[in-house]
Amino acid sequence: MNNELGEELCLLQPIDPLPADADTIAQDFRRYLDYHLGRFLGCDTVYLYHALAYVTRDHLMADWRNTWLHYQDPQLRRAHYLSMEYLIGRSLGNNLLNCELAEPMREAMERFSIRLEDVEAKEPDAGLGNGGLGRLAACFLDSCATLGLPVIGYGLRYEYGMFHQHIENGHQVEDPDHWLRDGHPWEIERPEFAQTVHFGGRVEHFTDAQGHEGARWTDTEDVVAVPYDIPIAGYRNKVVNTLRLWNASATSEFNLMEFNAGDYAEAVALKNQAENITMVLYPNDATENGKELRLRQQYFLTSASLQDVLRQWDGRPIEDFAKFNVFQLNDTHPSIAVAELMRLLVDEKRLPWEQAWEISRSCMAYTNHTLLPEALERWPVNLFESLLPRLLEIIYRINAEFLAEVRARWPGDMERVRRMSLIEEGPVRQVRMAWLAIVGSFSINGVAELHSSLLRQGLFRDFYEMWPERFNNKTNGVTPRRWLAHANPHLAGLLTDTLGDGWQADLARLEGLRPLADDAGFRERWCEIRHYNKQRLADLVAHYAGVRFDPSALFDVQVKRIHEYKRQLLNILHIIHLYNCIHSGDEERVPRCVLIGGKAAPGYVRAKEIVKLANNVAAVVNSDPLVGERLKVAFIPNYNVSKMEVICTGTDLSEQISTASKEASGTGNMKFMMNGAVTIGTYDGANIEILQAVGEDNFFLFGLHADEVAALRPQYEPQQYIDADPDLAAVLQLLESGHFNAVEPGIFDGLIGSLKSPHDPWMTLADFRSYIDTQQRVEQAWHDTERWSRMSILNTAASGMFSTDRTIAEYNAEIWRLKAIG
Ligand code: F85
Numbered sequence: 001m002n003n004e005l006g007e008e009l010c011l012l013q014p015i016d017p018l019p020a021d022a023d024t025i026a027q028d029f030r031r032y033l034d035y036h037l038g039r040f041l042g043c044d045t046v047y048l049y050h051a052l053a054y055v056t057r058d059h060l061m062a063d064w065r066n067t068w069l070h071y072q073d074p075q076l077r078r079a080h081y082l083s084m085e086y087l088i089g090r091s092l093g094n095n096l097l098n099c100e101l102a103e104p105m106r107e108a109m110e111r112f113s114i115r116l117e118d119v120e121a122k123e124p125d126a127g128l129g130n131g132g133l134g135r136l137a138a139c140f141l142d143s144c145a146t147l148g149l150p151v152i153g154y155g156l157r158y159e160y161g162m163f164h165q166h167i168e169n170g171h172q173v174e175d176p177d178h179w180l181r182d183g184h185p186w187e188i189e190r191p192e193f194a195q196t197v198h199f200g201g202r203v204e205h206f207t208d209a210q211g212h213e214g215a216r217w218t219d220t221e222d223v224v225a226v227p228y229d230i231p232i233a234g235y236r237n238k239v240v241n242t243l244r245l246w247n248a249s250a251t252s253e254f255n256l257m258e259f260n261a262g263d264y265a266e267a268v269a270l271k272n273q274a275e276n277i278t279m280v281l282y283p284n285d286a287t288e289n290g291k292e293l294r295l296r297q298q299y300f301l302t303s304a305s306l307q308d309v310l311r312q313w314d315g316r317p318i319e320d321f322a323k324f325n326v327f328q329l330n331d332t333h334p335s336i337a338v339a340e341l342m343r344l345l346v347d348e349k350r351l352p353w354e355q356a357w358e359i360s361r362s363c364m365a366y367t368n369h370t371l372l373p374e375a376l377e378r379w380p381v382n383l384f385e386s387l388l389p390r391l392l393e394i395i396y397r398i399n400a401e402f403l404a405e406v407r408a409r410w411p412g413d414m415e416r417v418r419r420m421s422l423i424e425e426g427p428v429r430q431v432r433m434a435w436l437a438i439v440g441s442f443s444i445n446g447v448a449e450l451h452s453s454l455l456r457q458g459l460f461r462d463f464y465e466m467w468p469e470r471f472n473n474k475t476n477g478v479t480p481r482r483w484l485a486h487a488n489p490h491l492a493g494l495l496t497d498t499l500g501d502g503w504q505a506d507l508a509r510l511e512g513l514r515p516l517a518d519d520a521g522f523r524e525r526w527c528e529i530r531h532y533n534k535q536r537l538a539d540l541v542a543h544y545a546g547v548r549f550d551p552s553a554l555f556d557v558q559v560k561r562i563h564e565y566k567r568q569l570l571n572i573l574h575i576i577h578l579y580n581c582i583h584s585g586d587e588e589r590v591p592r593c594v595l596i597g598g599k600a601a602p603g604y605v606r607a608k609e610i611v612k613l614a615n616n617v618a619a620v621v622n623s624d625p626l627v628g629e630r631l632k633v634a635f636i637p638n639y640n641v642s643k644m645e646v647i648c649t650g651t652d653l654s655e656q657i658s659t660a661s662k663e664a665s666g667t668g669n670m671k672f673m674m675n676g677a678v679t680i681g682t683y684d685g686a687n688i689e690i691l692q693a694v695g696e697d698n699f700f701l702f703g704l705h706a707d708e709v710a711a712l713r714p715q716y717e718p719q720q721y722i723d724a725d726p727d728l729a730a731v732l733q734l735l736e737s738g739h740f741n742a743v744e745p746g747i748f749d750g751l752i753g754s755l756k757s758p759h760d761p762w763m764t765l766a767d768f769r770s771y772i773d774t775q776q777r778v779e780q781a782w783h784d785t786e787r788w789s790r791m792s793i794l795n796t797a798a799s800g801m802f803s804t805d806r807t808i809a810e811y812n813a814e815i816w817r818l819k820a821i822g
Contacts, residue, residue, distance in 0.1 A: 012069060017062040020100075022107035028055045029108060041112060046182060048114060049092065049122040052105070053185035056095050060231045063099075064240035070821050071150050074316065077323070079151040079816045080309055081141070082337060083330035084301060085134030085281070086155045086243060087162075088126040089482075089641025091186050091230075092119070094142075097486050098233040124179050125640050127161035128245075130285040131561040132476075132667050133369050135641065136447075136804075137330055139667075142479040143804040145234035145241040146505055148820040149812060154305035156297060157187075157228050157245035160280040165599050165638045170615035174283075174602050187228040187245070195225045195307040196251065197300050203390045215347050217390040223274040224249045225304035235481050235505050237822060246304045248277035284601045285561050287374045292387065295379055299388055302337045310344055318349055322362040326816050329366045329441070332377050335433045338364055338440030339394045347390070353397070365443035365815050367474070368434070369664050371451065371459055372565070378430040381423065395422055395431060402439050409466065420462050438463045438470075443815045445474045448665035448686040450706065474811055475689055476665040477804035480507045483671045487645040490529040491675065491796075498522070507805065513797035523789045530650075530676060530792065537650025540636070540643065541595060547622055547634035551650075553591035554782050557672070558655035559639050559647055562600040562607040564762050565662040569610060569755065571596065571655055572617055573768060574775055575633055576731045579620075582627050590779045593632040595647070597639035609751050611635070616740045644668070649675045652788075653700075653778060656681035657771065659762045661706035663687075670802040676792040678781075680774060682767070686802070693798040698791045700781075702774035703767040718756050718765040728768050732756075 018024065032051040033039050039047040071078065096102040106116045129135060137153065144151040163174040201220035207213050230243040250271035276293065277300050288294075309325060329335055338360060345356035370376075384392045399422040410416050422439065424430040438444055438460065446452030452473035456464040464471055485492045485504045495503055498516065503509040516522040534551035541549050549555065558571050575594055582589065596614045600607035618633035636643065654672035656663075656679055663685040673679060673690055680700040681687040691699045704712065722729050732752065734740075741747050755764055782788055800806075812818055 012072075014066045014069060015062045018059055020059060020104055022104045022111075025055060025101075025104050026108035026111050028058065029112075045119060046122045049119050050183070050185050052109075052119055053092055053123070056092060056099070056101060056105075057186060057231065059099060059101060060095065060233055060240050063233070063238045064231050064242075066238070067240045067821070068242070074324075076150055076821075077816075077818050078325060079144075079149070079818055080305065080325065080327045081137065081144075081151055081153045081330065082302065082305055082327055082334040083134070083137040083153065083155050084298065084333040085129030085330070086126070086137045086141070086153065086245075087129030087131070087134035087641060088138045088230075088243075089645075090120065090123040090125060092123050093486050094482055095231075095233050097481060098142075098146075098235045100236055124182075125161075125642050126179060126184075127177055127640060128155065128158050128281060130162060130281070130283060132665070133285075133331055135478075136476055136667060139477065139479040139482070139804040140808060141232045141241065141243060142235075142481060143477075143808040145232045145239050146237060146479075146481070147805060147808055147812070148234060148237060148239045148822040149808065149816070149818050150821065151241060151816075151818070153232070153241075153243040154301065154308070155243065155245050156278050156281075156301050157247040158278055158281040162281055162599070162640070163283055163602070167611075167615055167635065167637045170612045170619070172600055172608050172611045176280075184228075186230050188230075190227045190229055190244075193227050193308060193311075195227075195246075195304045195311075196222050197225050197303045197307075198222055199296065199299070199387055201389065203393060212350070214350070215390060215393070217343075217347065221274075222251050223277060223300065224251050225300060227304075227308070239822060244305075244308070246278065246301060248275050248300060250274040283599070284603070286370070286372055286563055286565075287601065287604065288377045289603065290378075290380070290383075292383055295383065295387060298333055299336050299340070299391070302334050302340050305334075306337060306340050306344055310349075318345070318351060318359070319355075322359045326363050326365060326818075328811070328815070329364065329437055331367060331369045332434045332437055335366065335377075335437035335440075336388075336391065338436050339391045339398065342394050342398070343390055346394075357398075357401075361440055362442055364437075364441040365445075366437040366441040367445050367447065368451075368455060368460075369447055371454055371661065371664065377433040378424060379433065381429040381431060384431055392431070395436060398436070398439060399423060406466070416462060420466075435463075442470060443472060444470050445472045445815075446664065447474065447476045448689060449473055449475060450661070450688055451664040451685060454661060454706065472814060474807055474814075475686060475801075476667050476670070477802045477807040478667050478670045478674070480504060480674065480803050480805075482645070483648065484674050488529075488533065488649040488675055490532055491649070494525055494529060505805065507803035508800040510797050510800045513793055517790045517793040517797070523786070523793065526676070526793055527785075527789050530652075530789075533646075533649040533675075534652075535650075536646055537595075538593075540646050541593075541634050544638075544643075545618075545634040545636050547618070547632055549593040549595075549632055549634070550591065550629060553593045553629070553632070554652050554779070555593050555595065555650060556653040556655065557595045557647060557651040557677075558657070559595070559597040559636070559644065560666075560668050562598045562610050563604075564606055564610075564754070565659055567657050567659060567762055567764055567767075568596060568598070568614065569751070570657050570764050570767060570771055572610075572614055573728075573731050573764070574771060575617055575621065575631070576734055577727055577772055578631055579617075579624075579627065580727070580730050580734065582630055588779075589630060590782050591630050592779075593634070595634050595636060595651075597636035597643070597647070599639060606751065606754065609748065613740065613748055613751060620740050644671065648672050648677070651675070651677040652782070652792075653677065654679045654681075656684075656687050657703070657767075658682055658684050659764075659767075660684045660704055660709050662762070670799065673795045674799040674802065676796045678778075678788070678791050678795055680771075680778060690798075690802070693801060694795050695798075698794045698798075700774050700778055702770040704763070704770075709763060709766075712763065712766060716758050716760070716763055716766065718758060718760060721765045721768060722756070725769055727772060728765065 198220035232241040538549040648671040654677040682703040
């Protein structure tokens, strides 16, 4: 038997795992440091990290190879996860945990008087994503490997990841994140699997000798896609899956051509243009700005990945393709896959259109992550035509056949045809990429119950009426390995002592904690661990924000991307309200430390103003001697995955306060809950499922529900709320007085205006009273230490269903239908 490279499979033998004792590890570590890296023990810790990463990777290699050999089985159905983003964070600690190497590694390091934690801290975050969507992809890969599912992740190897944020005079300033600068020890370049991706050119139509029509896409500019593989280790199961990231590089022929023409400089410039494709991650998380480079990135990912899958298929009957392959589209971003698979099957494999469509449509599945219209990608037809002319033709044909179906089903309903067309008519004709994903997929899912139901009733209603059976829900999760076992080692120890080992890959077992909420001794241990974690968080805040948090205070945290719909402003209004209370001599308050963190998209002016306001309010509150220890406010710069690993373990109160119907799911909410935080939240996204799991007594619910938001919208009058609520009036008055921007008059006028506008889509003031009252209830609960620790334990106990192991098991049972290995 041969594999895809024509190598005899019998020559591809498994290799033995390396011995994992501390002695061998210590030796290997010295060999890497001395002989490979050429560094000394006393060198910069970053090289110690590199040596450790190489040692760890060596230990993964045998299992990685065996897993790969397993996946060569032609009878094995496989899934391909297509995502523009993977927000991986650090890998060393996670790999040590999953491969049970942490203890021998720690012991080995002790021999050199090196603390493992210090080395781990040197790893830069792999920030190849914006927020929840990218982090979800990373959690999914961890669960797929842990469940032994043959799933490969495909993505882009951005040279620059998510920008680094720092704060200057309260303003967000962006610095490029050149995360690959010191090299990336986890990746392996695989030039032997490079693919060519075409752009531009024109299309010729012809009829071949057999009388079949065909299309030839010619005069293209070609870019080579080189894959870099990253190992994804399952939890203690010897499965190592692959994340394959594509890097753009110029083709050699293409350079030579220009060089022969004598224009050397032009050749180098063109090379740059090709390599630009994977240069930088777009830092927008909600608003599509229609840049050509972004469409290039999407097509580059999609085309390279589909070609890679077809290459592995080669030699097998194409009719069976959909039986053994399924693609999951992570949001609309890779939805051009629908048209690209058609191109590959029709133009390259020479399949009849109907047969190709049957195959394509049976192997694509689409996940939607948002209802916000501004996040739905639409590409101008002109742009498409010049960049991907053949794909536009294919989309036109898909559309023509699809609309014929719509007309047949709803004769005379022109309005419906206009709404459902893949092409939006208007001054600028645009391709509706979400519609393309829907038409080309056998499964369409949202990411929480409410979100999926709103998709069916609202945004995707026409499509739901046409194909109800394609729609389903898959409520998000987070991986308990990174977010509990690794992030919270003390709590993990207590869980293992209490529940026995095994909860890490069977999180429903956390239910076993419920009875212990009534056990005073257990609560005491729980609180000691929480106190330790709060001290860790306080140290982080002191280090990065320069603000001192007292671990005995209530730690109130909102960390997530900055967006108006997430309503960081509502949080800030509450802070100002507390500040007013303190100034008016209200002694009933509990000491509270409020932490806010998150990045604003660089072009999102309003979000940047929110960052500035949070910082200014923090500065005023923290320097007011009258406030003292009663209230502290900090904005933590450069919020990212590795900071969240500390933050979520030391949080008492998790702020999940989006306008109802706007947050598709949320996943930070789950990380906090798992680690024993209590949520204050609106009836939105997965908050609803968290509330159901933990019960109303252990969740602080407030605000309008989705239907109430919709009903109020046409008659929303913020001024009415101001007139009726002296606390709100006082907060706005203080804001408008310039109290928080004494030396920068007027800078918050826009923000204040947006809050007071009847057109405020986020209706922040409508929820003010309910939020303030609920925060008051939080303080009453906090007074009662026993009650709070009970709530905390019960939150962790109920968090089992928010493991991505549950989510992925559902994707597999209902969409992928893969057989687990092992
Ligand atoms: C998030 N989406 C949702 N999008 O907001 C959360 O509610 C949900 O929990 C998670 O997905 C996981 O399901 C999200 O993170 C993006 O990052 C994003 C990135 C780019 C764009 C849109 C959204 C473009 C198309 C505007 C560039």
